Amino acid sequence: MDDEATELRRILAEELLYPVFQPIIDFRVRAILGYEALIRGPEGSALHRPDQLFAAAHRAGFALELEHACREASLRAFAGQRLPGRLFLNATPGCLLDPQMMNGHTRELLNELGIAPNRIVIELTENQQITDMPGIQEALLHYRGRGFQIAIDDLGEGFANLRMWSELRPEFVKIDKHFVHGIADDRIKYHFVRAMQDLAEICNASLVAEGIERPEDFACIRDMGIACGQGYFIAHPEVYPARQLAPGVVAALAQQRLSLSPMAASAGKMPTARNLLRPIEPVPFDATNATVIERFEADPELDVLPVVQDGQPLGMINRHSMIDRFARPFRKELFGRKSCDLFMDHAPLVVDQNATIQELALMLSMAPKHYLFDGFIVTGEGQYLGVGSSHDLMATITEMQISAARYANPLTQLPGNVPINEHIDRMLTAGSDFVAAYIDIDNFKPYNDTFGYRRGDDVIQSLGRLICEAAEERLDFVGHIGGDDFFVVFQSSDWELRCWQLVRSFAEAMDAQLSPEVRARGGYMAENRRGEIAFHPLPTLSIGAVKAVRGEYESHREVAAAASAAKKQAKKKAKSADSETLLGGSLFIERRRPGSIEAMRQVLRTIN
Structure with a gap:
């Protein structure tokens, strides 16, 4: 010791x-x-x-x-x-x-x-x-x-x-x-x-x-x-x-990486820091404060000056902070010939040119407030490229939000047709295997007509939440085509079990909204489309699933057509080895036979 x-x-x-x-x-x-x-x-x-x-x-x-x-x-x-x-x-x-x-x-x-x-x-x-x-x-x-x-x-x-x-x-x-x-x-x-x-x-x-x-x-x-x-x-x-x-x-x-968030559904087209940079000529680390002041005085539009040495950013000098300090008596005489690092921010926000707008916004929201005024330095492979401003970032985010709102379903806020199609195409381009599942509510229209559109909207919103809960948030993409139709792109290996869990969860959610009498009868009496009083079964789920193996499909149109066909089979509750039914819904898994995909392509070409 x-x-x-x-x-x-x-x-x-x-x-x-x-x-x-x-x-x-x-x-x-x-x-x-x-x-x-x-x-x-x-x-x-x-x-x-x-x-x-x-x-x-x-x-x-x-x-x-x-x-x-x-x-x-x-x-x-x-x-x-x-x-x-x-x-x-x-x-x-x-x-x-x-x-x-x-x-x-x-x-x-x-x-x-x-x-x-x-x-x-x-x-x-x-x-x-x-x-x-x-x-x-x-x-x-x-x-x-x-x-x-x-x-x-x-x-x-x-x-x-x-x-x-x-x-x-x-x-x-x-x-x-x-x-x-x-x-x-x-x-x-x-x-x-x-x-x-x-x-x-x-x-x-x-x-x-x-x-x-x-x-x-x-x-x-x-x-x-x-x-x-x-x-x-x-x-x-x-x-x-x-x-x-x-x-x-x-x-x-x-x-x-295939982003699953609605905002990033078109990640391939998402703006990056490179889209925001301005190629401002930096000052070297050994530049004097007097040189920096001259740069600011010569260019009234210049708000910040990056400090760079051997291509690597070292700091950022804010115009207003610099001029304010030198406005005091004798500051120019005392500090004018000294190195500009004396008044620079030694820890500026430095981002890679490939950083997405979302990542930049998150970074700035959690950073000290002065970054909002100074902006950020953009680099490529560690080398200085230019400077981006928070003002330009906010303008781009606003534009993206407006664009995203056009493509999101207003009822559930889930991605709509355009993001769904883009995601499928990105999966195909990446050569990733996945399962496309088309989800539809059976007997929904009479329920909506009988109990009112507000109750109908509640059912659709509830189904949206249940699908998100059933999906694996790291792997599976959930979209809302419109009305009572949803679409899921599964990458999780236990996707079939998740589909059955969804069928059960939806049946339980419907039971909770109905009276004991309606649940006991398994339906309700109401007018049909011909104006006659008839018995209507309770809403259930039909899920048509298609396995998309690498190289099998060429576009989202082919995947959507195959999934739609599988959904129709699920609605028929076909009694075959490929179709299974359960109280509260059905699941049909389409296993394609040789030549059927090419036949489908011929149909699509005829339609187009």
């Missing part, structure tokens, strides 16, 4: 600690958000590993001294390498309450190193119990007031950090790697993380998925819409970390 304490004193006295930095990717903009600093003891020392280092410090009573030393070493290395983006610094709750942390030393160090406080994220770890929550809240209010942001680590590892989330309202929340590793193959983990995502949206926090090690998990996290990710698949912690994403990560980000 004495040897351990002696070694620890030597490490602290000789400043032998060094950090490694692990990149954190922002999925929304396909770029590095920042780096987490992870401390190491000297090579060859028994205290090289962080777990051994901190355990020894705790036993020797040097925990706070070690944390302060780690913080300073990380900040100096981060500044020394001029790493872009944010720096995530680990801190225990007890350290936040230490007077040395709040006495201004950190602020002085940041000023010395030229690091803006808004680039620092204080990452609270749960390795010690919080006994003074009001004190922690007050301390965080102090740090936030100076520009720092807050993150909590390892969400899901214990109940304490759930309480921390609800009471501290951090800007970032890190998901414990247990829930991330294997998420692509584990439905339980997927739904746990989905629940965390719902909470994050309510709390206006960005989730960071830790421990991404497999490409399948990377793709799953990306497609779920999780904001950020970290792990060995993206990059290992390094003393000198990469400033750009590795080619394998770039390729994984660029992989074709």
Whole structure:
């Protein structure tokens, strides 16, 4: 124990600690958000590993001294390498309450190193119990007031950090790697993380998925819409970390994915950051403040100036902020010849040219307010291309919303015919196998005429919700053709079971809306189309399903025609091996015979 304490004193006295930095990717903009600093003891020392280092410090009573030393070493290395983006610094709750942390030393160090406080994220770890929550809240209010942001680590590892989330309202929340590793193959983990995502949206926090090690998990996290990710698949912690994403990560980000959200149904045509960029000539890092002022004075329309070195964006200078500072007495004389990095934002919003408008909007909505005025820098493969403005982004989103409203069904807000057709065509182009299911309500018109259109609308809306619940949100596309007709493009392997679950759910929903007498009779007496009083059976579902194997269909027209034919067979409740009936509905699965697809194409050509 004495040897351990002696070694620890030597490490602290000789400043032998060094950090490694692990990149954190922002999925929304396909770029590095920042780096987490992870401390190491000297090579060859028994205290090289962080777990051994901190355990020894705790036993020797040097925990706070070690944390302060780690913080300073990380900040100096981060500044020394001029790493872009944010720096995530680990801190225990007890350290936040230490007077040395709040006495201004950190602020002085940041000023010395030229690091803006808004680039620092204080990452609270749960390795010690919080006994003074009001004190922690007050301390965080102090740090936030100076520009720092807050993150909590390892969400899901214990109940304490759930309480921390609800009471501290951090800007970032890190998901414990247990829930991330294997998420692509584990439905339980997927739904746990989905629940965390719902909470994050309510709390206006960005989730960071830790421990991404497999490409399948990377793709799953990306497609779920999780904001950020970290792990060995993206990059290992390094003393000198990469400033750009590795080619394998770039390729994984660029992989074709078939979006299932109504807004993104035409993802192939969705505008990206490249559509918004303006090719503003940047200023170099060593440009003087006087040069920047001259650029602004020469061009009244210029609101921001990007700062770029060797093609890589380093910062952004806001026109109004710059001119306001130089309007004060003697500022031009004092700072005119100094480097422009003195007044630039060192953590601008940098996005890849392929980032979608949706991703940009989400990023800006959760970012500090000054980004709305400054806009964002657009890059291609890490190289500066231009600048985009929030005004142009909002105009594009408004136009997209108007366009989307034209294609969405007004009753259910589900995608209509155009998005359905586009999605099927994208599935065919991608060569993906899928099942097309045409869903129709039997005996709906007499029900609607008898009980009124409001009750009829309720049935249609209820069916829309039931279909969305039955579908796998990660894989299956749900559309509303119109009236009581719906269309589902299934990619989930258990699609047939989901269809039967839908049939049962719809029958139960109808039962809940009808009187016991009507349910007992299995129908009701009402006028038919000829004006005669007749018995009408209760509404049920007919589902016609068609398996679309790669290369079998050429267009959405062929798929729709085949699904429509299958739906008609389901309505007939054909007594064959391919048709099954159940109280409350029927399902017909069409298995095509050789030559039938070509015959259908001949019919379509004749019609067209």
